Amino acid sequence: MPPLVFSRWHLSTAPALLTWILLLNIGNGNACKRGVPRLRLSYKDLLRSNSSRLLLGSGDGLAFQSFLVDETRAWLMVGAKNHIFLLHLDRPNEEPQKVFWPARKEQVERCRLAGKNAETECANFIRLLQPFNRSHVFACGTGSYQPICAFVQLGARAQEPGGSPIQLVANSVESGRGKCPFSPHEPFTGLLIDGELYSGTSSDFMGSSAAFFRTRVHKAAQNYIRTEQNQDHWLNEPVFIGAYLIPDTHNAHDDKVYVFLRETALEAGQWERRRIHARVARVCKNDVGGKRGLINRWSTFLKARLVCSIPGPQASETHFDQLEDVFLLRTRDPQSPLVFGLFTVSSGIFSGSAVCVYSMAAVRAAFSGPFAHKEGADYRWVEYKGRIPYPRPGTCPSETYDPLLHSTKDFPDDLISFMRNHQLMWGPVYPLGRKPILVRVNVPYRLRQLLVDRVETESGHYDVLFLGTDEGKVLKVGLTGGRGQDSEEISLEEISVSKVLSPILDMQFSPKRQELFVSSTHGLVQLSLYRCELYGKDCTDCCLARDPYCTWDGKGCSPYRLTEKRRARCQDALKADPVSQCQDTTAGEDR
Known part of the structure; x- marks a missing residue:
């Protein structure tokens, strides 16, 4: 009898098929226990429940894509197509203040001649709203494929009845290149810290080149630092999702900005199909660029893979690699927030979504581990085992590690040379429990947005996930019993927040007011976090x-x-x- 021979297809696919069967059991078999929500409300049911309010209608396809909430002064700023709105949350019947900020007519015409859609692309879609000080907000829009930025002045006592209206500071308008995407549809991230904007965005009209930048927003000189151009090992077709400032020690000079993205993975291997990997990257806040080959380039930029997968038979894993959203849950220790990541997967076998939770200890461990490196005749990625320069690559210049280093421009030449070619860490970041806390497969929707609220109860804390779908629904899911083997998922609500099926574009919390703001192309809705009276009368x-x-x-x-x-x-x-x-x-x- 001839020996059994398995083709490459059988070896690679059989475990995946078995894992797929397990996933279907997760998605279907437990539906009666945890997949069916306690409350399921249509849009009409929601309006009748008196727990929501339509803040802004769709109008001219306004596409509300950016929010800024000020809980202290009880206002909500909203970026839309050609408009910025300011709503006073304590005065719900008052007409919102607004700024009309269209793109220049000649740029709109150029956009149309380039083949872009006149209604959905050739306008100024406001994509970024960041607080600058108590009286000004920094705003950026697509500018009909020529990004522009400016300051919005709140005006004296803008939060009070009869106060001065908001207005655009005309002489502050500047180019938004490197700060805001050209396209209204492109995911990106922007974070303003101490007058400097950290942004992950495309840098050209075609969207073919993207980078992570830092620019000064209120200086005439356009000083900037960015990732290297045309170097795939730095970034390869990146899509940026979020950025956060997280302190590493009690010394502010060690503070780092963590960036979450997905990109095409170079290290997947030449025999594998094109693979997307989720990443966490970081730079030092006090990085001022290097010398020689790293002038105006990050000298502390490193990245590691984020793994969100379900273990399967025969040591196989089903990976959810398409990072869609990130939420940082702050804890009592500012150095140790929890990172919640929302991932999706789509293949010829199945599609689904998952949420994984990461500790900062695991993230830092990956950045303290070995580097990845290309070597050998076939130039494949391996663990780097050569000499590591001093100070360790990615270290911030501060007295914590070396009192003689005052700036990244003081880094020695061997460190600069190493940092030009070693951005990737060898070890990935695994989630708590080595598995997702929530999985949705074989369902008619994809999860796109994620918010997390930690509720303190008499019996301990309880995490509540609010998940926005591509069908205009918000799912409310509770997680009890920690994140180990004994954790339990409780599906609480499934709410339609739009009359028609349309993706949720953005969601923001107001923890103080116990409210959720949800936007789509068809409107902006204010939603209470609870509808207790609908659970029953006893x-x-x-x-x-x-x-x-x-x-x-x-x-x-x-x-x-x-x-x-x-x-x-x-x-x-x-x-x-x-x-x-x-x-x-x-x-x-x-x-």
Whole structure:
């Protein structure tokens, strides 16, 4: 009998097929337990619930793509097509203030002649709103494929009735190249820190070249630092998702900006198909560029792979590599936030979405590990085992590590030479528990937006995920019992926030107001974080809902506040036991 021979296709595909079957079981078999939401509301149902309000209608396809929330002064700034709106949240019936900021007519005409759509592309779509100081906001728009930026002045007492309206500071208008994308459809990120804008965006009309920049926003001189051009090992067809300033030590000179993106992976191997990998990259905040080959280039730029996968049989893994959104959950330790990543996967076998959570300890461990390196006759990627220059590549110049280094321009020549060719770390970053906390496969939607709220309850903290879909729905999912083997997922709500099917473009929190702002091409909706009264009219229904925002107060299912004086209530989202809990509340009423 001849030996069994397996083709390359069988060897690579069989484990994937088995994993796919497991994923379908996750997506379907447990649907009755955790996939079916406690509440499912259509758009009409939502309006009748009195827990939402349409803040702005779609109008002329305004495409509300950027938000800025000021909780202290209770206003919401919204960027749209040719407009910036300012809404006063404490005065819901007041007409919003607005700035009309169109692209120049000649640029609109050039955009049309280049073959772009006159309605959906040839306009000034406001993509960036960042606070500059108490009186000004820095704003950038696509400018009909010629990006422009300017300051928006809030005006004296703009938050008060009768206060001065917002206005565009005309003499502040400047080029937005390297600060804002050319296209209204391109994902990008922008973060303003101490008058400097960190931005990941395309740098040309065609969108064929993208980089991570830092530019000064209020200086006449356009000083900048960026990733190297035309060097695929720095960045290869990147799509930028988010950027955050995270301190590494108690010394501010060690602060780093962490950037989240996805890109085409060079290290996937020449025999593999084109692969997308999710990345976390970082630069030192005090990086002023290097010398010689790194003038006006980052001298501390490093990147590592973010892994979000489901282990399968025979040591196979199903990877969710298409990073869609990132949320940073701040903790009591400013150096140790949790990173929530939303990923998707699409193949000929299946499509789906997943959420993974990463600790900063795991991220820093990857950047402290070995570097990746190309060598050998076939020039393949391997672990670098040569001499590492001093100071270690990626180290910020500060007295924490070397009191003699005052600037990145003081880095020695061997370090500069090393940093020109060694951006990639060898070891990836794995999530907590080495698996996703949420998986959705074999469903009619894709997840696109992610927000996380940590709710403190009497029985501990409880993370609530708000997920925006490409069908105009918001999913509310609770996570209890930590992120280990005993974690539990509770699907609480599925809400349609638009009359027609359209992707959720952006979502922002107002934790102080317990509200969520959700935008699509068809409008901007203000949504309460809870709809307690819809869970039912008795204690049992309220308790079984296991919504951390809600509790039975003796008369009805009502919003829960940890600071309230304890009355008769049941509120234990971690373990619902309506028999004992509702008996306790009855006893409380009798007392």
